[in-house]
Amino acid sequence: MPPNDPGPRTALFVTCLNDTLFPGTGRATVTLLRRLGVEVDFPPAQSCCGQMHFNTGYRKETAKLARHFVDTFGGYDRIVVPSASCAGMPAEAYPQAAVGDPGLAREVAELAPRVVELTEYLTDRLGVVEVGAYFPHRVTYHPTCHSLRATRLGERPYRLLRAVSGIDFVELPAQDECCGFGGTFSVKNPAVSGAMNGDKARHVLETGVSVLAAVDNSCLMNIGGRLNRDGHPVRTLHLVEILARTEQDGPMPGLPVVEGAR
Amino acid sequence: MTDARTEILRRIRAAAVPPAVAPPRHYLRHAPGLDETDRPTVLALFAERLTEYGATVLRADTAAAAVAQALDGARSVVAPVGLPDEWTADWSGEVLVDRPLLETARLDAADAVLTACTAAVAESGTLILDGGPGQGRRAATLLPDLHVCVVRASQVHSALPGALAVLDPGRPLTFISGPSATADIEMIRVKGVHGPRRLAVVLLP
Amino acid sequence: MTRSFLGWPAFPEAAEREVGNRQLRENVRRATHTIRGKRAVLAAERPDWEALRDAAAGIKDQVLANLESHLLQVEEKVTAAGGTVHWARDAAEANRIVTDLVRATGEREIVKVKSMLTEEIGLDAALEAAGINARETDLAATIVQLGDDLPSHVVVPALHRNRTEIRDIFVREMGRHGRPAPEGLTDEPAELAEAARLHLREKFLGAKVAVSGANFLVAETGTLVVVESEGNGRMCLTLADTLISVVGIEKTVPSWQDLEVFLQLLARNATGERMAPYTSTWTGLGPSKGADGDGPQTFHLVLVDNGRTRALADPTGRQALRCIRCGACMNICPVYERTGGHAYGSVYPGPIGAILNPLLKGLDDPQTASLPYASTLCGACNEVCPVRIRFTDVLLDLRAQVADGGKHPVERAALGAVGGVMEHQAAWKAAVKSIGLVGPLLLPRKIRLPGPLGGWTDSRTVPAIPRESFRTWWKRTEGDAK
Numbered sequence: 001m002p003p004n005d006p007g008p009r010t011a012l013f014v015t016c017l018n019d020t021l022f023p024g025t026g027r028a029t030v031t032l033l034r035r036l037g038v039e040v041d042f043p044p045a046q047s048c049c050g051q052m053h054f055n056t057g058y059r060k061e062t063a064k065l066a067r068h069f070v071d072t073f074g075g076y077d078r079i080v081v082p083s084a085s086c087a088g089m090p091a092e093a094y095p096q097a098a099v100g101d102p103g104l105a106r107e108v109a110e111l112a113p114r115v116v117e118l119t120e121y122l123t124d125r126l127g128v129v130e131v132g133a134y135f136p137h138r139v140t141y142h143p144t145c146h147s148l149r150a151t152r153l154g155e156r157p158y159r160l161l162r163a164v165s166g167i168d169f170v171e172l173p174a175q176d177e178c179c180g181f182g183g184t185f186s187v188k189n190p191a192v193s194g195a196m197n198g199d200k201a202r203h204v205l206e207t208g209v210s211v212l213a214a215v216d217n218s219c220l221m222n223i224g225g226r227l228n229r230d231g232h233p234v235r236t237l238h239l240v241e242i243l244a245r246t247e248q249d250g251p252m253p254g255l256p257v258v259e260g261a262r
Numbered sequence: 263m264t265d266a267r268t269e270i271l272r273r274i275r276a277a278a279v280p281p282a283v284a285p286p287r288h289y290l291r292h293a294p295g296l297d298e299t300d301r302p303t304v305l306a307l308f309a310e311r312l313t314e315y316g317a318t319v320l321r322a323d324t325a326a327a328a329v330a331q332a333l334d335g336a337r338s339v340v341a342p343v344g345l346p347d348e349w350t351a352d353w354s355g356e357v358l359v360d361r362p363l364l365e366t367a368r369l370d371a372a373d374a375v376l377t378a379c380t381a382a383v384a385e386s387g388t389l390i391l392d393g394g395p396g397q398g399r400r401a402a403t404l405l406p407d408l409h410v411c412v413v414r415a416s417q418v419h420s421a422l423p424g425a426l427a428v429l430d431p432g433r434p435l436t437f438i439s440g441p442s443a444t445a446d447i448e449m450i451r452v453k454g455v456h457g458p459r460r461l462a463v464v465l466l467p
Numbered sequence: 468m469t470r471s472f473l474g475w476p477a478f479p480e481a482a483e484r485e486v487g488n489r490q491l492r493e494n495v496r497r498a499t500h501t502i503r504g505k506r507a508v509l510a511a512e513r514p515d516w517e518a519l520r521d522a523a524a525g526i527k528d529q530v531l532a533n534l535e536s537h538l539l540q541v542e543e544k545v546t547a548a549g550g551t552v553h554w555a556r557d558a559a560e561a562n563r564i565v566t567d568l569v570r571a572t573g574e575r576e577i578v579k580v581k582s583m584l585t586e587e588i589g590l591d592a593a594l595e596a597a598g599i600n601a602r603e604t605d606l607a608a609t610i611v612q613l614g615d616d617l618p619s620h621v622v623v624p625a626l627h628r629n630r631t632e633i634r635d636i637f638v639r640e641m642g643r644h645g646r647p648a649p650e651g652l653t654d655e656p657a658e659l660a661e662a663a664r665l666h667l668r669e670k671f672l673g674a675k676v677a678v679s680g681a682n683f684l685v686a687e688t689g690t691l692v693v694v695e696s697e698g699n700g701r702m703c704l705t706l707a708d709t710l711i712s713v714v715g716i717e718k719t720v721p722s723w724q725d726l727e728v729f730l731q732l733l734a735r736n737a738t739g740e741r742m743a744p745y746t747s748t749w750t751g752l753g754p755s756k757g758a759d760g761d762g763p764q765t766f767h768l769v770l771v772d773n774g775r776t777r778a779l780a781d782p783t784g785r786q787a788l789r790c791i792r793c794g795a796c797m798n799i800c801p802v803y804e805r806t807g808g809h810a811y812g813s814v815y816p817g818p819i820g821a822i823l824n825p826l827l828k829g830l831d832d833p834q835t836a837s838l839p840y841a842s843t844l845c846g847a848c849n850e851v852c853p854v855r856i857r858f859t860d861v862l863l864d865l866r867a868q869v870a871d872g873g874k875h876p877v878e879r880a881a882l883g884a885v886g887g888v889m890e891h892q893a894a895w896k897a898a899v900k901s902i903g904l905v906g907p908l909l910l911p912r913k914i915r916l917p918g919p920l921g922g923w924t925d926s927r928t929v930p931a932i933p934r935e936s937f938r939t940w941w942k943r944t945e946g947d948a949k
Contacts, residue, residue: 016889019937020902021930026937042941044896047889053882055844057866061886068890096863145845178801182843189841190922191483195492195805196843197926225927229913266554266772270716273776274535279785282532285525289518289728311741363760366672366706386741393753399761400705400747404698422742423727431688431723432548434705434753434762437730437746442698445738446607446623447630447656448494449501455606455660456667457698457745 008077012040013069013115015086016048018238022217028244029082029118032133035246036126040080045072049089054097056184062097063104066090070107078125079115082240084147084215087117092150117147118240119156119215129163134247136166137255140207141239142200142223144216145178157215157239164242168258170207174199181222194226201226204234210255213239293385293420304384304420308413309465311387315440316453318462325412325464326352329376332410332462336373339410340364340402344395345376349412360402369401374408375458381425382418387440389413389463390425392433400436409438409458414466470617471589475812477837482802482810494629495619495807499798505739506795506851513735522728524855527789530686530719531779537686537719538770544689548751550766561771562593565678565711568767569599572709574676580693580700581605582680583621583792584715586814588773590678601678602644602670604699606663613640619808619816622737622794627807630654641666667699677707677763681714682791683729687722690750691768694733694743704747710763717775717788729791732853737793774827783864784826789854790819796848796858802841811838818848822861830869839865899936 010033014026033040050065069090073079081087090112098105122128141161147153161169180186180196200223204212210233214220217238224236235255251257264272292298293307309319322328330352333339338356350357358364358372369375378396379389389411391397403409419425429435442457453459475481485491510516530537542552555561569577577594579585579601591612594601603612610625611618614636618624625633634654641648646666652658679700683692691712693700704710720729734743749762757764779785797803797817808816812834813824821838830836839862848858870879888894916924923929935943 014937020899021932023933023935023937023940027940030941042938044938044942045892047892047895048886050886050889053886055863055866056878056882057839057863057868057870058879058882058886059867059870061883064890065886093863145843145847149846149850176847178843178845178847180801180843182845185840185843186923187920189479189482189802190925191479191486192802192805192841193843193922194926195486196801221930222927225923225930228928229926266556266560269556270554270770270772270776271535271538273772274538274716274779277776277779277785279532279534279779282528283525285529286518286521287728289515289522289731290513294512294514370668370672383742388742393759393761399759400701401761404701404705422731423724426724426727426730429723431685431690431748432750432754434750435746435748436701437742437748438744439734439740439742439746440744442696443744444606444660444697445502446605446610446625446697447633447659449498449505449623449626450656452656452660455664455697455699456604456671456702 009075010038010040010078010080011073011076012042013046013073013079013081013086014042015081015083017217018082021221022238024241025082025217025238028238028241029080032131032240032244033080036128036131038126041076043072049086050097051086051089051093052183054089054093059097062093063101066094066097066108067104070104070111074107074111077114078121080118080121081115082118082215082238083217084117084144084151084153085218087115088146088150090115117151117153117215119153119160120151122160123156129159131160131163131243133164133243133245134166134249135164135242135245136251136258137211138168138170138209138258139211139213139242140170140172140204140209142172142179142212142214142219143175144214144219147215148176153215160243161213161239165247166258170209173203173206179219179223181219183218186222197222197226201230205232210234211242212236213242215239290421291423296420298420298424301415304418305415305465307420308382308384308387308418311384312463315387315461317387317440319465320462321465323467325349325466328464329353329410329412332464333374333376336408338372338374340369340372340375340398340406342377342396342398342402345378346396349376360398366401366405369405372406374410375403375406376410376412377403378412379417381428382413383422383425384418385421389438390429391436391438392430394433400434403436404457407458408460408462410462410464412464412466470615471592472617472812472814475834477833478810478812478841479837481812482806482841485806485810490629491627491807492805494627496804498623498626499804502739502798506736506798509735509739509741519728519732520853520855523732523853524789526720526725526728527854529721530717531785531788533721534716534719534779537721538716540686541684541689541719545751545768548689548753549756550751550768553767553769555769555771555773557773558588561588561713561769561773562590564769565590565713566593566597566599568711569594569676570597572676574599576600576602576674577676577678578602578604578670578674578703578707580677580679580695580703581608581624582713583814584680584771585678585713586618588771590713604667604670604703605695606660606697609663609667610636613637613644617809618814620794620797621792621815627809630656630659633659637662645669671702671706674703674707676709676711677703678711678713679703681712681718682733683720683726684714684718685723685726686719688750690723690748692726692746692748694730694746696738696744698745701745701747704749705762707763709765711767711769713769713771715775716770716772733791733793736795736851736853777829778823778826781826784822784861786856787819787822787826787861789856790823791854793853795851795853799847799851801845801847802843811841818842818858819856822858822865825865830865830872836869839869896938899938902932902936
């Protein structure tokens with residue numbers, strides 16, 4: 001890189017859910033990226049990608065939020081998103097929401113390849129798997145549907161987790177089954193959603209972990225809400241909140257420490 | 263009021279479906295992992311797949327002895343028109359020639375049916391009958407409980423595309439891949455519902 | 468009296484009832500998991516699996532683009548081969564045609580090969596009303612018919628029943644419709660299949676008229692194709708004097724060669740077999756025009772629209788007409804696994820039902836309008852579909868049609884208001900801040916939120932609202948976590 005090249009301008013799209021309900025995920029993203037030498041901007045105009053609107057059938061409303069997203073992030077070379085489902089919106093949904101607005105469609109097509117989910121950003125853009133993390137706890141991982149079948153993260157989150165120092169990683173049984181969240185599905189079809197979620201929670205308990213990780217806090221909110229209501233002490237954490245912790249931080253307070261971990 | 267045909271065709275035109283591109287055809291034309299010209303391997307696969315179905319496979323140089331072995335225990339066998347006489351030469355049971363046409367009840371009461379085939383598929387262990395000489399009408403291969411089919415090695419294609427290419431779609435065709443079966447109860451496979459419950463294949467060079 | 472899905476409640480209500488049935492959930496879970504595993508093995512066996520799917524999707528798109536010429540070809544070839552072709556705009560017309568054809572033979576009892584289309588149009592009930600007893604011959608269809616039940620799966624209509632329930636139905640009902648179940652019948656699947664064999668055999672051997680559907684209809688040759696496992700199809704197709712095949716207009720494939728794609732995909736994807744035990748093909752009355760004693764002497768083909776042209780006119784939705792009814796989408800679906808098929812209120816349940824029913828019938832009925840929401844959009848169905856239907860694309864498009872149709876005005880207003888706030892920086896900032904002012908709020912573990920969110924809190928807690936939003940933290944620290 002030439003001496004005066006500031007490098008790619010990288011923005012954090014924290015997502016509306018993380019901004020309001022899971023700010024720790026945003027903070028951990030900033031901490032981790034800084035440790036890896038990446039300074040991110042947080043354009044304060046950002047709000048919501050419009051996923052809830054789009055998935056419920058409100059395309060005009062989605063188009064407005066797509067316009068807002070393009071205006072907010074258009075000037076950045078990379079937009080990092082700690083959510084697989086929100087990260088997929090510009091590529092998957094915006095082109096459909098922009099039907100009838102060629103200007104927006106063009107801007108969306110131009111911007112979408114620069115929007116990248118966090119674990120993919122780490123492994124593919126930064127080329128790191130070992131991120132210097134320390135997490136001496138028993139952890140399992142739920143691959144959310146969007147991370148599996150839309151953003152197609154594949155092995156990336158697993159490679160990152162397995163490289164964490166001190167971690168006791170356990171595979172989740174029937175992991176590729178949906179947790180039943182589905183955004184408004186959980187509101188429109190609570191009985192079915194609850195049954196799916198109950199099975200997911202049961203599989204989590206079968207692993208005997210103290211932490212369930214994923215790359216979408218929406219699904220974690222669903223599964224965690226069930227575990228919590230049933231009185232199980234399993235914590236739900238966005239994967240980046242594991243990756244951000246170092247040996248200096250020590251074990252996570254309140255969690256049983258894996259025997260034999262340093 | 264317009265007639266149904268006119269109306270349906272009008273609706274199709276009104277749907278204004280744009281033209282479609284030619285479909286890609288990058289799939290295999292032979293069974294995966296083998297060379298179509300490697301005949302021993304193709305025949306071995308055919309025998310293996312039939313055996314997996316629970317069918318009896320008898321490989322022989324000539325039909326008579328193997329047919330007699332396959333029919334062991336049966337008292338009567340339906341013989342379609344055009345079946346070579348020598349195929350039943352070594353067998354001592356009753357041969358019911360389907361000419362004049364046997365009554366349905368007679369077919370139902372027969373222990374077995376012996377036929378040739380028009381083609382076969384190794385990968386899926388499939389026999390294909392087209393009602394030609396020695397293959398019989400469809401009811402004849404359906405009602406008896408044991409079907410013995412004589413296949414010549416040259417009739418065996420490694421995969422379905424090769425076999426379909428030699429068939430005459432104008433003829434009534436029956437593709438048989440193992441004995442009659444069902445998985446309608448808890449998705450558990452049970453052999454033998456309405457068609458023949460036992461299948462034996464005599465494979466000739 | 469034949470039961471039907473007429474007047475069925477919308478999906479959420481029907482699903483809630485089914486989810487509460489533990490036995491049903493266990494039956495469906497067990498069956499779908501069994502078939503999922505078998506399918507995965509057989510699909511993985513073909514290194515060219517994705518290429519076969521590409522070809523199948525491409526061929527079916529050609530069908531949809533050339534449907535008129537394909538149907539005219541079918542008509543010409545079938546007629547030339549001694550068959551008679553009829554056209555039916557809707558269910559009532561199709562039922563009338565078949566009823567009249569059966570009446571003309573003077574027969575009062577006929578046999579049927581399992582056909583989803585005849586279930587769709589309610590043919591059995593129509594025949595019954597005309598005094599004609601149509602007996603199903605597929606094992607699962609027989610279980611459904613004897614149990615006065617409704618189909619819950621396109622391949623295995625009695626998938627929701629376990630062996631014990633089936634045994635009870637056979638013992639109770641077989642005697643009322645013909646040969647009774649054998650004394651001391653147990654619930655072993657092999658014994659149950661044998662009981663069905665004996666019960667149905669006398670029906671086949673005596674039947675003069677058979678009704679079938681078809682899996683494929685080859686345009687270039689006019690050939691019909693029926694794929695089945697048990698042999699009941701062969702019985703019906705060959706032993707009856709009169710064969711009436713009722714086929715949806717979308718079942719065509721352009722050429723004979725195209726069968727090499729579909730016949731290699733169908734059984735692997737549907738039942739986890741390389742080929743189904745029996746595939747029968749016939750073209751009209753064959754070369755002998757029915758004179759050789761091989762098969763029926765009279766053949767009728769009824770081509771049915773019943774909403775297919777409506778689906779065809781939907782640019783996104785028309786891909787649903789590629790469907791070859793393998794059932795893989797319902798076998799993999801986590802929603803179907805919890806509800807079974809009846810919740811969908813149609814003979815087409817699962818993901819294909821969630822898109823096909825609204826496309827065939829329109830969205831005016833609250834029942835069909837509820838179906839596009841009967842999915843978490845998890846996308847598992849997209850991955851197993853042999854004709855590459857993008858279920859999630861169609862579901863989303865149908866949801867947009869429901870929303871645009873003004874069906875959910877309150878929801879639209881709410882989401883519109885939220886969206887309005889979100890696209891204006893100051894308003895969103897204020898909103899986030901106000902959420903923060905509520906916190907730190909830890910709602911009690913068991914609380915029921917009012918209104919539509921009540922269902923959420925029935926089985927989950929609501930997350931605690933943090934004291935400080937991310938943006939407040941960022942503003943305070945400029946992102947310095949130290």
